[in-house]
Amino acid sequence: MTVLDEPVRTTAAPPARSKRKVRWSAAALLFLVAFLLVPLLAVVAKSFNASSLAILTQSATWRTVFLAALQGCVSTALTLLVALPVTGVLARFRVRGGGVVKALVTVPFVLPTVVIGLAVQQLLPVRWNSGFGAVVFAHVLLNMAVVVWLVGTLWEQLDPRLDMVAASLGAGPFVRFRTTTVPQLRPALFAAAALVFAYTTTSLGVVLVLGTTSTPTLELDIFRRTGILVDLSGASVVALLQLLLVGTVLGGAAYLQSRTSQQVLRRTAAPAKPRPRGAQRVGVAVVVSVTLLIVLAPLAALLVRSLRDNGSWTTSWWSGLSSLDRGTTRLASPIAALSVSARTAVLAAVMAVSVGATLAIGAIRSRSGRVIAAAGLLPLAVSAATLGLGTLLVFGRPPLDLRSTGLLVSVAHALVAVPVVLGAMVPALRSVDTRLQRVAAGLGARPVRAFITAYGTVLIRAGAAAAALAFAISLGEFGAASFLGRSGTPTLPVQIGRLLNRPGEASVGTAAALAIVLAVATAGVVLIVEQLMRVRRR
Amino acid sequence: MTSGLVVERITVGYDAKPAVLVDASLTVAPGEVLALLGPSGSGKSTLLLAIAGHLQPTAGRICWDGVDIGGVPAHERHFGLVLQDPLLFPHLDVADNVAYGLRRQGDKKSVARAKAADLLAWAGLEGLDQRDVASLSGGQAQRVAVVRALAPQPRLLLLDEPFSALDAPLRQRLAADVRSQVRERGVPTLHVTHDEVEAASIADRVVRLADLAGPDV
Numbered sequence: 149m150t151v152l153d154e155p156v157r158t159t160a161a162p163p164a165r166s167k168r169k170v171r172w173s174a175a176a177l178l179f180l181v182a183f184l185l186v187p188l189l190a191v192v193a194k195s196f197n198a199s200s201l202a203i204l205t206q207s208a209t210w211r212t213v214f215l216a217a218l219q220g221c222v223s224t225a226l227t228l229l230v231a232l233p234v235t236g237v238l239a240r241f242r243v244r245g246g247g248v249v250k251a252l253v254t255v256p257f258v259l260p261t262v263v264i265g266l267a268v269q270q271l272l273p274v275r276w277n278s279g280f281g282a283v284v285f286a287h288v289l290l291n292m293a294v295v296v297w298l299v300g301t302l303w304e305q306l307d308p309r310l311d312m313v314a315a316s317l318g319a320g321p322f323v324r325f326r327t328t329t330v331p332q333l334r335p336a337l338f339a340a341a342a343l344v345f346a347y348t349t350t351s352l353g354v355v356l357v358l359g360t361t362s363t364p365t366l367e368l369d370i371f372r373r374t375g376i377l378v379d380l381s382g383a384s385v386v387a388l389l390q391l392l393l394v395g396t397v398l399g400g401a402a403y404l405q406s407r408t409s410q411q412v413l414r415r416t417a418a419p420a421k422p423r424p425r426g427a428q429r430v431g432v433a434v435v436v437s438v439t440l441l442i443v444l445a446p447l448a449a450l451l452v453r454s455l456r457d458n459g460s461w462t463t464s465w466w467s468g469l470s471s472l473d474r475g476t477t478r479l480a481s482p483i484a485a486l487s488v489s490a491r492t493a494v495l496a497a498v499m500a501v502s503v504g505a506t507l508a509i510g511a512i513r514s515r516s517g518r519v520i521a522a523a524g525l526l527p528l529a530v531s532a533a534t535l536g537l538g539t540l541l542v543f544g545r546p547p548l549d550l551r552s553t554g555l556l557v558s559v560a561h562a563l564v565a566v567p568v569v570l571g572a573m574v575p576a577l578r579s580v581d582t583r584l585q586r587v588a589a590g591l592g593a594r595p596v597r598a599f600i601t602a603y604g605t606v607l608i609r610a611g612a613a614a615a616a617l618a619f620a621i622s623l624g625e626f627g628a629a630s631f632l633g634r635s636g637t638p639t640l641p642v643q644i645g646r647l648l649n650r651p652g653e654a655s656v657g658t659a660a661a662l663a664i665v666l667a668v669a670t671a672g673v674v675l676i677v678e679q680l681m682r683v684r685r686r
Numbered sequence: 687m688t689s690g691l692v693v694e695r696i697t698v699g700y701d702a703k704p705a706v707l708v709d710a711s712l713t714v715a716p717g718e719v720l721a722l723l724g725p726s727g728s729g730k731s732t733l734l735l736a737i738a739g740h741l742q743p744t745a746g747r748i749c750w751d752g753v754d755i756g757g758v759p760a761h762e763r764h765f766g767l768v769l770q771d772p773l774l775f776p777h778l779d780v781a782d783n784v785a786y787g788l789r790r791q792g793d794k795k796s797v798a799r800a801k802a803a804d805l806l807a808w809a810g811l812e813g814l815d816q817r818d819v820a821s822l823s824g825g826q827a828q829r830v831a832v833v834r835a836l837a838p839q840p841r842l843l844l845l846d847e848p849f850s851a852l853d854a855p856l857r858q859r860l861a862a863d864v865r866s867q868v869r870e871r872g873v874p875t876l877h878v879t880h881d882e883v884e885a886a887s888i889a890d891r892v893v894r895l896a897d898l899a900g901p902d903v
Contacts, residue, residue: 309773312740315760316767317787318838324761327786331777413776425742 173510173520179522180566183559187487187538188530189239200381209386212364213393219280219363220349223287227344230288231295234439236329237432238296239303242421247253249436250296251675252443257293258620258670260641260647261353262665265292266656267446269357270453282358288350289446291344292439292510295615298343298571306577307413331414335405340526342353342401346394346528353626357648366390367531371677374533387534394529400589402522415481447667467656469665482640482662486669487637491631492554493622496561500618501611503562504569509603511570512577524570527563535560536631544632551632557639560628565618609619620670640666688752689876690715691737692757696746698729700738701845704745705892706732710898712876719868719875721885724895730878733895734846739763739814750841757855761790766835766843766873767859772827774819780806781815788839802837803861809833809867829854843868843875850883857881861888 203209238246258265261482268286278406306329316325328335350367366386373383377568426434432664454465469482504524524549527535539560543550544682550556588598626641633642640662647659699705707729714720721727724730726791735741737748739760747754755763778899784805786797793801819827829847829856835843848864849857865888868875879885885892 307770307773309771310775311734312760313740313767313769313773314786315740316738316763316765316777316835316840316844318761318790319786320761321758323790328775331775334777408777413773566839 159420162196167261172484172506176506177523178521179499180526183409183543184527184530184535184563185541186550188387189538190541191380191538197381198384198428198621202380203385204389209369209389212366212369213389215362216365217393218288219283220345220364223284223291223348224341226284226346227288227291227348228295228341230439230442231292232269232299233435234292235296235303236325237424239300239306240308240421241424241432243424243432243436244276247675249440250300251671252294252440253643254617254620254674255297255447255667255671256428257291258290258617258624258674259290259663259667260624260626260644261286261290261351262357262626262645263353263659263666264446264623265354265357266453266648266659266663267450268354270660271446271449272674278358279360280362282350283363285353286354286358286531287348289442290354291347292443292659294343294347294568294571295340297613298340298575299336300335301572302333302575302611306332310413334408338401338404338408339575342398342572343528345397349531350390350444350531352532354645363412366393367389367533370531371533371609372535377474378449380537383537387531390531391529392679395526398524398528406521411601422631447664450660450667451664454611454657454664457657459471462657465654467673468654468658469661472671480618482665485638485640485643486665487635487661489641489666491560492561492639493619495555495558496565496622497615499558499562499677500565500569501615503608503616504566504605504614507566507612508570508573508577511574521570521574525567528567532560532625532627533631535563536628539628551634554637555633557629558622560632561622561625562618564625565621568617568621569614572614573607585636601619614672620673621671650666687751688713690718691876692747692752693733693737693840694747694749696736696743696748698708698741698743703811706817707897709790710895711729711745712893712898714874714876717872718873718891719865719877719881719889720798720875721889721892722895723885723892724878725881725886726868726880728895730880730895731846733898734844734876735768736830738765738767740842741889749823764838764841766834766838766840767846768828768831768844769846770848772819772822772824772831774827774830776821776902779815780811780817780819780822783819783830784834784837786834786902791838803839805833806830817821825852828852829863832867836873839871840873840879843873845875845877847879848877850879850881857884858887864888 149644151257154405169330172310185595188549236245236250238250243249264286264633268282268289271277272282284499305620310328310332311324314328317326321512351365352367352371355363355365355368356371359365366389369386370390372381455463457464507520511524539556540551542548550559581603585598588601589595593601623639624637624641626645629639633639640647644662644666645661647655647662649655689710693710693712695709695711696707697705697709699706710733712720712722712733717895722733730824732741736743739755739758743756748756749762750817753798759813775786776781778786781799781802782829784802787793788798789802799815806812806814809829811826811833814822814830815828819830822830828851832848845864849860852860861884877885877888883891
């Protein structure tokens with residue numbers, strides 16, 4: 149029989165809430181406080197003063213806020229528009245190569261933003277390869293994965309029979325989508341839209357490569373004030389402004405999400421997804437090919453760039469990869485950089501999933517769940533530049549010098565990944581019938597055992613997906629890694645960034661080649677995890 | 687020309703697997719309540735989904751009043767569908783659930799809700815209009831599902847074991863209710879079940895799935 153998602157907050161206390169769980173959540177929150185809040189406070193304390201508040205009265209500041217918000221809204225709307233068709237196709241149908249499509253769509257999200265900027269720049273004709281349109285295109289490319297993963301996870305769980313019933317009542321395909329599918333997807337749509345908005349309004353790498361005066365972001369302003377003008381007090385004011393703006397949007401989305409998350413009819417058994425038939429085959433083929441074109445064209449342009457030298461074909465950028473560090477101490481070999489990246493990413497994934505899963509469990513089970521969930525989203529609102537600077541101030545020098553351990557980059561990456569982990573795990577955990585735990589307890593299971601019985605499978609499945617995403621995010625993160633990494637052992641994205649900063653044809657060609665290596669590595673990870681999860685599902 | 691539903695020797699299968707339903711024929715005359723008996727897993731639901739337009743037969747014809755409706759999409763067939771679970775729209779209240787089909791026929795929201803309230807009262811469910819569907823009992827939810835299916839005045843009602851998730855006394859009461867409801871509205875009904883007693887109590891005529899093979903019943 150069908151089990152309706154039970155209301156998360158009932159008037160009666162949720163079952164078997166123990167003090168231990170609250171303590172676990174507290175430990176996870178402590179991680180956020182130590183590595184997010186303390187550095188943030190350090191930045192503020194160091195530089196915040198009354199005179200810097202004058203920034204708030206300058207019209208240029210508000211122009212930036214307005215343009216960043218406008219760009220964020222357009223980017224978010226277009227991302228949803230472009231990503232929803234493929235999300236639906238993959239969620240509803242058994243498509244041959246569907247896992248590959250999902251992995252490919254994920255690749256841009258986890259690539260360094262400067263690389264995406266570079267790829268879009270290489271793809272578009274010169275007339276359009278910078279400015280508002282180019283930035284929005286890059287943002288759509290980057291963030292499609294957010295929609296495919298967050299919305300797709302929920303979409304796959306919707307009971308397909310509801311669609312049949314709606315059809316029997318006279319609703320055509322589009323009306324069914326509007327009146328039954330969209331309302332049920334609302335919590336995931338809110339979450340995805342809020343995340344994309346947060347990512348695009350605080351964009352740095354893309355704007356650095358493709359931006360003009362029409363596409364400023366507060367993040368760029370912070371970056372300039374911190375790195376170039378050394379105006380730390382100004383940077384801190386702008387950082388707080390950004391925190392407020394993004395925090396408001398995320399908080400609003402979390403509120404809407406908590407209000408709508410009970411209105412979903414989930415499938416209980418998991419009958420095999422149907423293969424598309426008849427006209428559906430055409431629709432699926434069109435959606436998948438258009439999506440692949442959008443994703444692959446920039447990557448192809450990048451690949452071409454890595455093989456071109458002043459109008460002729462060459463393999464020298466590729467063959468030069470192994471001897472990259474010749475003549476400079478700043479560049480390690482790509483193999484070394486890849487292993488640094490992988491090590492960093494494994495650590496980051498472990499930390500992000502430990503913290504994220506604990507927060508997710510706390511969010512659905514404790515009375516202060518909404519607060520815990522909101523806390524987990526906080527890292528989104530804090531820019532990489534602010535976070536990196538603050539972390540250096542607190543943990544980068546004696547008595548607490550963690551920088552030399554190389555751990556700080558992993559910690560920062562874990563923080564960046566926690567919101568995504570939450571986004572993947574909270575909806576999945578909410579889908580568990582809470583009565584299962586009571587049943588298990590009734591059969592004599594101890595609290596922990598009963599919890600594992602009820603939530604174990606979902607925890608492992610959602611946890612694996614979240615770990616893969618966290619790993620991939622860490623592989624491609626650029627901002628925090630360039631702030632916190634040790635100069636002798638850069639991660640792959642940092643190395644790409646350094647190359648792009650050096651003038652010359654060779655640098656761009658080599659950067660393009662390295663970006664391809666990173667893209668293949670990331671796609672591989674995502675694909676492997678997709679396969680693992682599919683085996684587990686059987 | 688035969689009026690009502692005529693299923694002519696259809697074969698239905700999923701993907702590449704062997705067909706679940708082979709060469710089945712069936713007729714539902716106007717105003718008739720037909721019960722289709724068969725053990726679980728025998729292809730009853732498959733037949734129902736093919737008639738509703740959600741599965742494409744690989745062979746045979748499905749006709750309504752003598753016209754082949756094989757190419758007509760599910761939402762244009764005007765066949766009501768009630769499955770094992772109520773499958774109420776979770777984001778709509780009870781009245782909006784019942785009003786859903788009326789809205790698709792062009793009724794304004796307020797008109798559709800008023801009609802829905804009348805229908806609910808007619809079915810003995812007065813006062814439930816504004817209830818959240820999650821707060822209904824299993825029996826109430828399934829009754830709402832039947833009313834929702836009847837609301838847009840379907841040409842045919844398809845019931846797939848609609849009471850199997852309920853306990854026995856409730857099942858009998860609901861079967862009696864539905865029987866009188868479809869009679870009163872004169873809706874031809876195809877009721878699929880594995881319960882012989884239920885089949886006999888609700889239907890004018892009972893056929894067994896095993897007897898469907900071949901030209902006609």
